[in-house]
Amino acid sequence: MGPVFKKVTHFIGRPHNDDEFVELEVYAGGMVAVEAELVFELGKEITPGSIDTKGPLKHLINAVYAGVEIASSPVIDLNSYGPTAIISDFGVNQGMVVGAPIEQWDSVIENIQTSVFINNEHINSAPSNNVLRGPMAAVAYLIDQAAARNITLPKGCMICSGAITGVHDTVAGASATVSFEGIGNINMKLIPVTP
Template identity: 50%
Template sequence: MIPPDLRDTLGDVRVLGPVFKDVHIELTEKQATGEAFDLPVFAGGFIAIEPELVVEINQEIKPGSINTADGVTHLVKAVYAGIEMASSPVVDLNSYGPTAIISDIGNQYGVIVGTAIEDWENAITKMETSTSINGELINTAATDGILNGPMSALAFMIDCCAERGITLPAGSICSTGAITGVHEALVGATSTVKFGDVCEMNFTLVDNTKS
């Protein structure tokens, strides 16, 4: 999200960056139900954990082919419990504002895709998401509580790509925004992210030059 005081200047409310294959992690069933795994990050840089809903689209979307004002739910193949790992070699990147963040692909170093949420439209309205770091509960929030809901983020992605002449292939994913917040951590930290009873992700942050 762009801070409210900069939205008029920059002309929007969100920033959008790409997800690259080498930091797109699809968890196994065991990893999505509690088995521990490692997540590589930039040691000495900025590191934060952001639980997010991850939306997969069900069809190719060519520029201008979708009027998002009519809704985008029909474009959803699945919605997953997930995590965006925010990490950058620049430890104070966020202090420079959204134009610096977007130049560093959104201060994003991976999207972790966990369990598909059955009957997601209803389920997320009744679900809570929590983040714990080093055994301490950091925050719990409503899973559908991000600004205007996850479909608003998907619509933004579609419109932003359309303006730039980018076709979204079927199966593209959209990480829809931090649910419990942006939680800074360090290499060696352990974390647990839970999406109700649907998904539990336990992981350790590791140096990406040694993983």
């Protein structure tokens, strides 16, 4: 688990029209990647040890949104150095975009086709529950890790599910669209900044 900083968090709360986009700063000459994700919003405060994550967790969730994580680092080959390097770079997280809410999410996410396009090229597609151990696994993991560290998770905390279609490398200056079938698109321009 790792932080998503407020300055790179973008809450849209609806799908983009074709001519709309959000600008996301990424490192020029560095590592850049786009990840389609679900974003879970906690509906209640969770104190350490108060939740058995082996039981049902859906009652803890206020809403689930179509989302994107943008990864970027000044070090272009950071991932080749292994987990310790990634951790030292805050998980390489350079932003979270929260799109449209998913109505009746618990019964529909298995069937939502999720696709990533970079510079108008289709990169990959997968159903939106296509993450390791299912999308609720990220919620359970965060609750357990926070409990072990005596951290209270606040109501309204936003949790990214993990990459649905994969981690898709690109470069500063690219455009990208993540499409959640029946939910809508998130359109992005990746704006280069110098480290």
